[in-house]
Each structure stands twice: as C-alpha cells, then as structure tokens.
Amino acid sequence: MSVIKYIYILLISFCICLFSCKIGHKYERPEIPSMPEAFENQGLKAGVAADIGWGTLYSDTILQALISKALENNKDMKIAIARVKEMRAKKRISFSGIFPEIGLEIAEQRKYLDYGGKNDKYDPEIKANLNLSWELDIWGNLRWANDAGIAAYLQTVEAQHALQLSLVADVVQNYFELNALERRLKIVKQTLEARQEGAHFAKIRYEGGLTSEIPYRQSLVELARTETLIPSLENSIKLKENDLAVLI
DSSP states (O other), rough: OOHHHHHHHHHHHHHHHHTOOOOOOOOOOOOOOOOOHHHHTTTOSSSOGSSSSHHHOOHHHHHHHHHHHHHHHHHHHHHHHHHHHHHHHHHHHHHHTTTTTEEEEEEEEEEESSSSSSOOEEEEEEEEEEEEEEEOOSSSHHHHHHHHHHHHHHHHHHHHHHHHHHHHHHHHHHHHHHHHHHHHHHHHHHHHHHHHHHHHHHHHHHTTTSOOOOHHHHHHHHHHHHHHHHHHHHHHHHHHHHHHHHHH
C-alpha cells in the first residue's frame, strides 16, 4: 500500500513540475481605439486601405495604370513580397517542429563475389531504416517559437501593406504635382504669347509717337521675366517625371 502511495506522490509531483515548467505569458493584444467617423464614412473601416480598389479612390484611368505598374514593378515592393513568402515558409517550419519527425531510408547495394575464380555471382543487399523522433515541449520552447514565427509573419504582412500605401501615396503625389506643373507651363506659355503681342503693340505705339519709351521698355521686361519661367518649369517637369519613373 505504501508503494502505491509513493507512486501517486511521484506522479502528482511530476505533473506539477510539468505544468510549472511553462515560462512566459500568452500575448494579449492591446485595445486599439476605433477609427474616426470621417474614415468610417469613407468605407475604410471594412478593410485595409491598401486593399480598396483604386477605381473607388481615383477615377483617373492613367493614374490607376501608374499605380498598378508601380505595385507590380517597384523593386522595394518585390522585396517585400519575397520577404512575406520567406516568413510564411519559416512559420510553417517552426510549426512543424511541434509534431513528431518520421524518416525513412532505403538503400540497395550489390556485391560482386568470386570465391573460386569461376563461380562468380552478384549478392544484392537491401537496407531499410525507419527513424522516429519527437521532442517533448516541456519548457514551451517550441510553442513560443511558433507564436514568435506567427507574429513575425504578421509583422511582415503589415510592413508590406504599409509599403504599399506609401508607394501608392508617392505615385499619386508625383502624378498630381506633375499635372500641376504641366498646367502651369501651359498657362505661362499662353501668358508669353500675350506678352509678345503686348510688346509688339507697345513698340508700334512708341514708334508712332503715341506713347513714350517707358511703356515699351516695361513690356519688354515683363516679356523677359515670363520667358525665364519656361526653362525652370520644363526642368521641374523632367525631374518630376524621373521621380515617377523610379517609383514605377
């Protein structure tokens, strides 16, 4: 009877030690405040902004094509996608460590035997090995490693979403700035034509004795000032086009 009591005591002690060996606490996600009403009314609460169709946010077909091309060809985006695939594979590997490992090895070997000089023959030899191993996760190492792998994978996914949002925002900003510069250049060229026409009429009035030389000189100054704006705007347009080309 005393032996059975000792066995019970040992089993209880072993169970207590087994459960007490688990170190660390399970991660609890902190409470995140809800999004403002301004975002909820725009339909962003239903999902991540990066997953919303660009036709909903931007109706310009040229801008949509540029965004799609940037998401497809941008090198940083390709790196982020490859990193997500890598972390997904690492997550599967860390999760597989919880289960037993089974290995099977089969080998065949043939020997050429010749004992008497004339009685030669082949002697086949086949070997098969079956291995079974299972690491008991007493200290919680495998469980926490699996949780860490899942967290790292989710972090990589969110980093990809953040990069996607940043990339789209950069494309949209450069596109709108490029359109603004082109419209400004168009206005400046129209203004230049008006300045040229005004300088021409000012010259006719000056040469005809209707006005003094001052209005004519002022029209030439305004004409030269307008002409200097065109190279600067054209240079800014080229730089903005280069920035947009780098993104896509």
